[in-house]
Amino acid sequence: MSSNHTHNKKNQTLTKNQRIVLNLLQDSGEPLKAYFILNSLKKEGLNSPLQVYRALDKLVELGKIHKVESLNSFIICNNSNCASNTAFTICERCGKVKEIKNNNLTEGVNELVRENKLNITRYNLEFYVVCKTCKIN
Amino acid sequence: MSSNHTHNKKNQTLTKNQRIVLNLLQDSGEPLKAYFILNSLKKEGLNSPLQVYRALDKLVELGKIHKVESLNSFIICNNSNCASNTAFTICERCGKVKEIKNNNLTEGVNELVRENKLNITRYNLEFYVVCKTCKIN
DNA sequence: ATTACATACGTAATATTATAACAATATAAA
């Protein structure tokens, strides 16, 4: 009856294809491209692009992963309550992508959205940066 | 010596291909896809995707147009001083895209960026909305 | 004017990303 149990239960509702795609993204932590996922999971029985895209679509819909639009890539969701909103930093030098968690920035964006009376259903924010590691070097 | 003259001067530095692509996007005002642009401009002498993509790349670089990443489309820049930053609302029902101009929202985003000490070089913000027209109907 | 350089051009081929169409199967609900 741990929270772990609940988490497993949730994942059990996923189909085999959905689960192996999610696992790969989870293990990687990085944004992966659909055809890279396909190639990586050939041995697990994924044979066609559609199988990958269908799994990805479903996982995006469930909020378990996000699409990084400007990279045509998919990344695990690190933010349990981000719903369908996404906010990333993308390092222009090394390509590293980080999801911006519920902090001042997303709080602030929510406020701005309210203030501006925008009828927002969801948003996708991509901030291009030079990450700390790259800045040093 | 009007401001119009300056504007023309600027456009004169564009090549033929760049100018006809820019004109199409200007006249349309909507986000257009590369291959739509290609088909539209066949009569003007554009024959290959590469000619379109090269013109688009240059125009993006010059800040005259923007790419709407999640739509794989390109739209005229309505905001003379947006540099390489972009902020759009995209209606989920009718697909209408509007560039958010220098108002409270982008001001606020800039502030948030400063506050959070993010080393931002540029950003791309996509807000999915239900636009006024669609909301009524 | 001539060289050197960068930029842009045209064309063909190809790579990458994503979807359509269809028949079969599994899963959940009535």
Place this chain on the structure above:
DNA sequence: TTTATATTGTTATAATATTACGTATGTAAT
């Protein structure tokens, strides 16, 4: 069990974007 819904597997194809190559053009320095 019957019905409805979602998912699967497969083939084919559409849509988006880039590589490679050789040529032409514009610009600036010599």
